[in-house]
Structure formats: C-alpha cells, structure tokens
Amino acid sequence: MIISTKKLLIIERAVELFAKSGFESTSVQEITEACGISKGSFYLYFKSKESLLFSIFEVFIDRVSKKVASVFEMDSSPKDKLELFLCIQFEEIDQYSDFILMLLREQTKPEDTELFVLMQQMDKQLNDTLKELLVGVYGITIKRHIPDMTIMVKGLIKGYIELIIMYNRNLDFKKLANFLLYRIDSLVSGLTTPFLEEDFILKIDDKKTT
Amino acid sequence: MIISTKKLLIIERAVELFAKSGFESTSVQEITEACGISKGSFYLYFKSKESLLFSIFEVFIDRVSKKVASVFEMDSSPKDKLELFLCIQFEEIDQYSDFILMLLREQTKPEDTELFVLMQQMDKQLNDTLKELLVGVYGITIKRHIPDMTIMVKGLIKGYIELIIMYNRNLDFKKLANFLLYRIDSLVSGLTTPFLEEDFILKIDDKKTT
Amino acid sequence: MIISTKKLLIIERAVELFAKSGFESTSVQEITEACGISKGSFYLYFKSKESLLFSIFEVFIDRVSKKVASVFEMDSSPKDKLELFLCIQFEEIDQYSDFILMLLREQTKPEDTELFVLMQQMDKQLNDTLKELLVGVYGITIKRHIPDMTIMVKGLIKGYIELIIMYNRNLDFKKLANFLLYRIDSLVSGLTTPFLEEDFILKIDDKKTT
Amino acid sequence: MIISTKKLLIIERAVELFAKSGFESTSVQEITEACGISKGSFYLYFKSKESLLFSIFEVFIDRVSKKVASVFEMDSSPKDKLELFLCIQFEEIDQYSDFILMLLREQTKPEDTELFVLMQQMDKQLNDTLKELLVGVYGITIKRHIPDMTIMVKGLIKGYIELIIMYNRNLDFKKLANFLLYRIDSLVSGLTTPFLEEDFILKIDDKKTT
DNA sequence: AATGAATGAGGTTTCATTCAT
DNA sequence: CATGAATGAAACCTCATTCAT
Numbered sequence: 015m016i017i018s019t020k021k022l023l024i025i026e027r028a029v030e031l032f033a034k035s036g037f038e039s040t041s042v043q044e045i046t047e048a049c050g051i052s053k054g055s056f057y058l059y060f061k062s063k064e065s066l067l068f069s070i071f072e073v074f075i076d077r078v079s080k081k082v083a084s085v086f087e088m089d090s091s092p093k094d095k096l097e098l099f100l101c102i103q104f105e106e107i108d109q110y111s112d113f114i115l116m117l118l119r120e121q122t123k124p125e126d127t128e129l130f131v132l133m134q135q136m137d138k139q140l141n142d143t144l145k146e147l148l149v150g151v152y153g154i155t156i157k158r159h160i161p162d163m164t165i166m167v168k169g170l171i172k173g174y175i176e177l178i179i180m181y182n183r184n185l186d187f188k189k190l191a192n193f194l195l196y197r198i199d200s201l202v203s204g205l206t207t208p209f210l211e212e213d214f215i216l217k218i219d220d221k222k223t224t
Numbered sequence: 225m226i227i228s229t230k231k232l233l234i235i236e237r238a239v240e241l242f243a244k245s246g247f248e249s250t251s252v253q254e255i256t257e258a259c260g261i262s263k264g265s266f267y268l269y270f271k272s273k274e275s276l277l278f279s280i281f282e283v284f285i286d287r288v289s290k291k292v293a294s295v296f297e298m299d300s301s302p303k304d305k306l307e308l309f310l311c312i313q314f315e316e317i318d319q320y321s322d323f324i325l326m327l328l329r330e331q332t333k334p335e336d337t338e339l340f341v342l343m344q345q346m347d348k349q350l351n352d353t354l355k356e357l358l359v360g361v362y363g364i365t366i367k368r369h370i371p372d373m374t375i376m377v378k379g380l381i382k383g384y385i386e387l388i389i390m391y392n393r394n395l396d397f398k399k400l401a402n403f404l405l406y407r408i409d410s411l412v413s414g415l416t417t418p419f420l421e422e423d424f425i426l427k428i429d430d431k432k433t434t
Numbered sequence: 435m436i437i438s439t440k441k442l443l444i445i446e447r448a449v450e451l452f453a454k455s456g457f458e459s460t461s462v463q464e465i466t467e468a469c470g471i472s473k474g475s476f477y478l479y480f481k482s483k484e485s486l487l488f489s490i491f492e493v494f495i496d497r498v499s500k501k502v503a504s505v506f507e508m509d510s511s512p513k514d515k516l517e518l519f520l521c522i523q524f525e526e527i528d529q530y531s532d533f534i535l536m537l538l539r540e541q542t543k544p545e546d547t548e549l550f551v552l553m554q555q556m557d558k559q560l561n562d563t564l565k566e567l568l569v570g571v572y573g574i575t576i577k578r579h580i581p582d583m584t585i586m587v588k589g590l591i592k593g594y595i596e597l598i599i600m601y602n603r604n605l606d607f608k609k610l611a612n613f614l615l616y617r618i619d620s621l622v623s624g625l626t627t628p629f630l631e632e633d634f635i636l637k638i639d640d641k642k643t644t
Numbered sequence: 645m646i647i648s649t650k651k652l653l654i655i656e657r658a659v660e661l662f663a664k665s666g667f668e669s670t671s672v673q674e675i676t677e678a679c680g681i682s683k684g685s686f687y688l689y690f691k692s693k694e695s696l697l698f699s700i701f702e703v704f705i706d707r708v709s710k711k712v713a714s715v716f717e718m719d720s721s722p723k724d725k726l727e728l729f730l731c732i733q734f735e736e737i738d739q740y741s742d743f744i745l746m747l748l749r750e751q752t753k754p755e756d757t758e759l760f761v762l763m764q765q766m767d768k769q770l771n772d773t774l775k776e777l778l779v780g781v782y783g784i785t786i787k788r789h790i791p792d793m794t795i796m797v798k799g800l801i802k803g804y805i806e807l808i809i810m811y812n813r814n815l816d817f818k819k820l821a822n823f824l825l826y827r828i829d830s831l832v833s834g835l836t837t838p839f840l841e842e843d844f845i846l847k848i849d850d851k852k853t854t
Numbered sequence: 855a856a857t858g859a860a861t862g863a864g865g866t867t868t869c870a871t872t873c874a875t
Numbered sequence: 876c877a878t879g880a881a882t883g884a885a886a887c888c889t890c891a892t893t894c895a896t
Binding site: 456458459582585586588589590591592593594596597609610613616617619620621623624625626627629 | 819
Binding site: 650682688 | 858859860861862863
C-alpha cells in the first residue's frame with residue numbers, strides 16, 4: 015500500500031464529499047475542484063470514479079486490519095483482547111463514520127463488483143476475528159453458538175455505531191466496550207439451543223471466497 | 225391510503241428495481257418498461273421520481289403500523305406481545321427487504337427532506353413501541369435501562385435482518401422471535417449500570433419531532 | 435361569427451392565461467383546468483392549441499372591424515372620424531392589451547402560418563383605413579406622403595399604446611386622441627419631400643394578399 | 645466584456661435562430677448543430693439556455709452604449725448629434741433586428757427576471773439620452789413637453805424600425821434620420837398643451853431603478 | 855505530469871394530442 | 876357531448892471520460 019501524495023489528497027477530499035452528498039451525487043468535477051486540480055488529472059491517478067471508491071475502501075480496510083492485528087499480537091487476557099477489539103470498531107468507524115454511512119447508502123448491489131467482493135472479504139475477516147476472540151474468551155463449548163453470537167455481537171455493535179453515526183454522539187468508547195463485554199457475558203450465559211446451525215456463517219463465508 | 229391499481233403496480237415494480245440497482249441508478253425509463261407503460265404515464269401517477277420513493281415508504285409504514293397496532297389490541301400476555309412484535313419486524317422487513325437495503329444505501333442525508341422526516345418519525349414510533357413492550361414485560365424497574373435496551377434490541381433485530389437481506393435466507397421467524405425473546409431476558413437479567421443516560425432516547429426523539 | 439358558449443368560455447380563459455404567461459408557456463392542461471372542463475373536451479372545440487390562438491385573434495379582429503366600420507358610417511366631419519378612429523385603437527387595445535403583448539412576444543414568425551396571414555390582413559386593413567381617413571382630412575395632396583404618414587401615425591399610436599400596455603397606465607383616450615390629432619396636423623403641415631416612395635405601402639400590402 | 649471566440653460563435657448563431665423561430669421554439673440542439681459543436685459543449689459556455697439570452701442582450705447593449713457615448717463626445721451641433729443618434733438606432737437595430745423582434749415576441753413578462761431588468765435599464769438610458777438631446781436642440785422651454793416628445797420620437801423611430809424588421813427593407817438610414825429630424829421639428833413647433841404630465845417619464849424610470 | 859475543452863449518452867420531465875369508454 | 880388515462884416525442888441539462896496540447 016504505497017500511495018502518492020496527490021492520490022491521497024484526492025482520496026481525502028473525496029471521502030469528505032462522498033460523506034456529505036453521496037457517491038452518485040458527487041461529480042468528479044466537484045472532487046477535482048476541492049483538490050485544486052484539473053479534471054484531466056483525476057484520470058491520471060484513477061481509472062474511473064468507481065476505482066476511486068475502491069481505493070478509499072482499501073485504505074480504510076488497511077487501517078482497521080493493522081489495528082486488529084496489533085490486538086492479537088498483544089500479550090493480554092482474551093477478555094481484554096475482545097474489549098479492545100470492540101473499542102477499535104468504535105474508534106475507527108467513528109473516524110470514517112460519514113463515509114461509511116455513504117457506503118451503506120450507495121453501494122450498488124451488483125454482486126460481482128470488485129468493491130462488493132472487498133466488502134465481503136472484510137466481513138469474513140471480521141467474522142473470523144470475532145470467532146477467534148469468542149472462542150478465546152468462552153472456550154470451545156461456545157462453538158455451536160458462534161453463528162448466533164457473531165450475528166448478535168455484530169448487531170450490538172451496529173446498534174451503538176448507528177447512534178454515533180446518525181446523531182454524531184460522542185461516546186466514551188472504552189466504557190462502551192466494557193459495557194458491551196458484560197452484555198455479551200449475559201448473552202452467552204443464557205444460551206441453550208442455537209437458532210442458527212453451527213456451520214451457518216461458514217457456509218456464507220465460503221460462498222464469499224469462491 | 226387509497227391507491228389506484230396502476231399506482232400500486234408502479235410501486236411494486238419500482239421497489240424491485242430500486243432494490244436491485246439502487247434509486248439513483250434506476251431510471252424512470254426502466255421502471256415504466258418494467259410496468260409495460262409509457263414514460264409519460266409515470267408522471268400521471270407521481271409528481272417526480274422522488275415522490276415515488278416517498279409513496280413507497282408511506283405504503284410500507286402504513287402496513288407495519290397497522291400490524292403493530294393489532295398487536296397491542298390483542299388479549300395476550302406482555303411477553304407474547306413482545307414476541308409477536310419481533311416476529312412482525314422480521315416478516316415485514318422480509319417482504320420489503322431489498323427496498324429497505326436500498327434506502328439504507330441511498331437516502332441522501334439532508335436532514336430536512338420529507339423522506340428523512342418520515343424515516344425519523346418511524347424510528348420514534350418504533351422506540352415508543354419497544355419501550356411500552358419492555359416496560360410491560362419487565363416492569364418499571366427497567367425504565368433506567370430503556371435507552372440501552374432499545375439500542376440493543378434494535379441491534380439484535382438488525383443483526384438477523386441483515387442475514388435475511390444480504391443472503392436471502394429463509395428463516396423461521398416465529399422460532400427466531402422466540403429465540404430472541406430469551407436473549408433479551410438474558411440481557412435484562414445481567415443489567416447493572418446503564419451506559420446511556422435514562423433520557424437519552426427521549427432527547428433524540430424530541431429533536432426529531434420539533 | 436357564431437361561437438358556442440363553451441368555445442367562448444375557453445377563449446376568454448385562454449386570453450387571460452396567455453396574457454399572463456405567454457402562449458408557449460401556457461399548457462392546454464392549464465386552460466382546461468381554468469375552464470373546469472376535461473382535457474379531452476378542449477379538442478372537441480379546437481383542432482389544436484394553435485387553432486385556439488387563431489380563434490382568439492378572429493374574435494378580436496371581428497370586434498375592432500365592427501367598431502371601425504361604424505366610424506365610417508357615421509355622419510361627422512373627416513377630422514372627427516380620424517379622432518374617433520384613434521380613440522378606438524386605444525380603447526380596444528386597452529381591453530386586449532395583455533393578450534396583444536403576448537402576441538407580440540410569442541407569435542412565431544413562419545410566414546406561412548394562418549395566423550401570420552391573419553395578422554398581415556389586419557395590418558393591411560389598418561393601412562387602408564388610415565389612408566382613407568388621412569385623404570379625407572387632408573385632401574388628395576397628401577397622397578404622396580401616405581406611406582410616411584401611415585408609418586408615423588402608427589408609430590405615434592404605438593408609442594402611447596406601449597405606455598398603456600407596459601405600465602398599465604389609465605389614460606384619457608379621448609383627450610389623447612385629440613392631442614394626437616394636432617400632432618398629426620403639425621406633421622402634415624411640415625411635410626416637404628417624402629422619405630418613402632408613394633407606392634411603398636402598396637407594394638408591401640400586395641405581397642401580403644398574394 | 646471579453647468573450648471567447650466559441651462563446652461568440654454560439655451567440656451569433658443563436659441570434660439568427662432565435663430570430664427565425666423564437667426563443668422557446670429553438671432548441672439547444674438546433675443551436676449546437678448550427679455551431680457544429682456538441683450539446684454538452686453548449687453548457688461549457690452558458691449555464692443555461694436562458695443565460696444565453698442574457699448574454700446576447702448584454703452584447704447588444706454594450707455595442708449600442710458605446711456608439712451612443714461616442715456621439716456625445718463628438719464636437720458637433722446639438723441637431724447633428726440628434727440626427728446621428730437617430731441614425732445609430734436604425735443601424736444597430738438593423739443588425740440585430742430579427743433578434744429584437746424575437747425579444748419583443750417572447751420575453752416572458754415576469755417583472756423580476758434579470759433580463760427584464762436589463763431591458764428596463766436600457767429603456768431608461770434611452771429616455772435619458774433622448775431628453776438630453778432634445779433639451780440640447782430645443783432649449784429648456786421643451787422641458788414640459790419631454791414626456792410626450794420622448795414617447796412620440798420613440799414611436800416614430802419604432803414605426804420605421806418595424807418596416808426594417810418586418811419586411812427586411814434596406815433603407816438609407818442617414819436620409820431617414822434627416823427626414824425624421826424635420827418631423828420632430830414640426831412636432832415641436834406645433835406643441836401647445838402637453839398630454840402627459842412633466843414628471844411622467846421620471847416616475848416610470850424611478851420605478852425601474854428602485 | 856498536467857490541462858481543460860470537447861464529447862455524447864443518458865437522465866428527468868413536460869405536453870399536445872388521441873381514443874376507448 | 877364528455878372524459879381522463881395513455882402516449883411518445885422532444886426539451887433541457889449533467890457528467891464520466893477522452894485527448895490534443
């Protein structure tokens with residue numbers, strides 16, 4: 015991931031503009047104007063408007079991945095790792111929140127798009143990470159509940175992220191992560207029969223990678 | 225809410241197309257072709273492309289509202305009502321799922337749009353309903369946890385809805401609702417100190433209505 | 435000129451609307467709405483939107499012609515007739531002023547249009563009338579000056595009509611006609627060499643009728 | 645007033661087309677075809693079709709203003725200046741005649757349009773110029789007759805201009821100006837009681853500038 | 855590397871007119 | 876006589892992209 019200064023400039027300005035008005039509604043013209051460069055120059059750095067979106071996403075994923083990786087390299091208890099992981103989700107998404115909101119809104123579905131693939135890879139990565147963390151914390155007995163737990167933990171995270179995004183709330187991420195840790199505990203302790211089959215997530219993620 | 229047959233036809237086809245390709249990326253041309261009518265006819269039934277979006281939303285809200293209202297009128301235990309409520313969310317959103325996904329993706333932010341107002345009203349209504357149901361089930365001692373519980377329950381619902389939407393999974397909504405009912409039980413029983421203040425949701429919803 | 439009640443209703447409402455917004459910018463829809471009839475009905479009475487314009491013009495010409503004819507039938511001095519003629523011009527055009535203004539603005543040039551022909555016939559009629567009146571007042575010696583005098587008298591009339599039209603001024607038409615009578619006298623008394631050839635107007639009007 | 649070559653090309657071709665078929669009836673398509681450029685290019689030079697009209701008008705006013713200004717700077721008798729002024733009116737309007745005719749026909753009334761304002765400013769300027777010239781030639785005793793004289797002189801000019809415009813007559817402008825100079829003399833010498841009040845024009849022009 | 859003029863396909867919308875009822 | 880749903884051509888305008896300089 016080596017990116018020229020100019021390319022980064024375009025990415026940064028574009029993130030802001032996309033966040034404000036959406037992808038379709040932001041013209042290349044507006045982007046180049048915001049960068050103080052010519053329209054022609056844009057195509058020197060990006061093959062198309064869509065490829066810019068792709069680059070933005072790449073940069074974002076790169077950042078999150080690095081942070082998550084650092085969590086695993088740390089020498090702390092599984093629970094602390096899970097808590098840290100939750101915290102990172104909030105921190106990162108807080109920074110890119112407007113852009114993420116745009117992505118949610120605009121990303122056109124076509125399942126073959128490069129961008130879509132990227133999003134799915136990211137989701138799979140998130141699923142894997144969560145699984146590892148949950149098994150780390152609750153032992154292998156949790157395994158049959160992984161699909162449900164993954165969905166539910168992601169749901170809880172999303173619930174609070176929406177608050178951050180939609181209402182620009184400044185929340186104490188550390189406290190929130192700690193709070194959620196105990197909610198996850200509650201959920202786990204109450205589990206009996208899983209709703210989803212054990213290999214549910216697996217199946218989905220397999221579809222993604224093939 | 226009386227809607228002519230033709231208008232309803234357009235709405236239905238449009239929901240499908242919007243779901244597939246997004247709002248901006250679906251042309252009026254495509255919609256009318258899918259309906260087997262002329263481009264001019266479209267504007268007989270809708271003032272503009274955007275007003276179609278508005279109508280779609282109205283129809284959706286109308287349907288959900290009626291169903292939810294029927295839950296409250298029923299003569300069953302609070303828990304059954306909550307379970308039924310969860311079930312309705314899944315059923316309804318299953319039907320309109322693709323369209324909802326599109327809405328999430330495309331709805332341009334401007335906070336003054338009629339459409340945006342409609343969405344917020346719907347959210348407030350959802351919050352109120354949830355609150356009433358939760359208090360019904362868990363008593364007034366739950367009150368200080370209402371903001372967190374609202375966010376979390378909505379998060380759990382969203383988690384599974386995403387499954388439905390993204391992967392077109394046919395799930396057993398009744399079983400899912402029952403499953404979630406017990407998860408909510410677990411969450412409630414583990415609650416200690418709230419993360420959000422008691423009047424948090426209130427504040428947000430107030431901002432919406434003023 | 436026998437016109438059905440409904441047809442007259444449409445004509446009247448259309449005159450108002452055309453005057454307000456112009457011909458091109460007034461839709462048949464608006465006209466029929468103003469009349470409280472259906473769009474289909476319009477085409478029962480008029481072959482097309484343009485034919486409506488034609489009808490309006492016909493009605494207007496019919497009115498002016500009748501009034502002018504009555505002047506000639508009167509038993510008064512030539513000068514009084516000329517004065518009366520001037521007065522009629524102001525009165526009539528005052529009534530239809532807004533519509534006339536629209537006509538000036540919008541009438542598309544194409545020299546073959548029925549409407550254009552009608553306008554030219556009307557102009558020729560005006561020229562003939564003026565000629566007869568001027569010769570009546572100033573004798574046959576005025577003949578060589580008829581082209582110039584026609585142009586100039588029409589110019590003077592137009593100058594004041596513009597005042598009426600553009601600024602909605604309520605002027606005393608009788609006084610104005612009398613005032614202009616003396617101006618015409620001044621002009622005639624000062625004439626030496628004509629600027630236009632004697633048969634100038636003739637040539638033009640001939641072109642019109644062939 | 646610096647205008648790019650291409651912009652000027654569009655203006656020139658547009659003037660011709662507008663003159664032939666009117667503003668509303670001339671499509672941007674037709675204009676660009678006449679210029680040998682693409683539809684998209686048009687919007688590189690003009691924000692909208694209406695703004696083109698505005699530009700055309702600006703160019704025209706600019707030209708006339710410069711010519712009129714040069715008359716005042718000349719070192720000749722007042723009468724010669726008036727004659728020259730009349731001549732310029734005919735010359736300029738001859739060149740833009742068709743377009744002017746279109747303007748008369750199409751300019752939609754709304755009194756707040758930028759274009760409308762421009763037209764009124766131009767008229768006021770014309771009134772002021774005429775007043776100055778008339779006072780220069782006939783002395784201050786003419787003052788109480790200025791409103792009537794302004795209207796009438798403008799009427800006379802218009803009478804002949806219509807000839808030029810409607811019938812594409814090539815007239816000898818110098819001879820015509822000289823001819824009209826004597827007609828104005830006649831009119832002035834015959835004046836007794838004014839028809840319009842002395843401050844009439846003033847009032848109107850005041851309304852224009854406020 | 856950088857420009858910006860030029861393109862043209864495609865978008866939304868309007869509207870005069872027709873025709874089955 | 877009357878209706879109003881339906882049509883489809885044509886209008887204005889936007890925008891991603893290309894290319895000669």
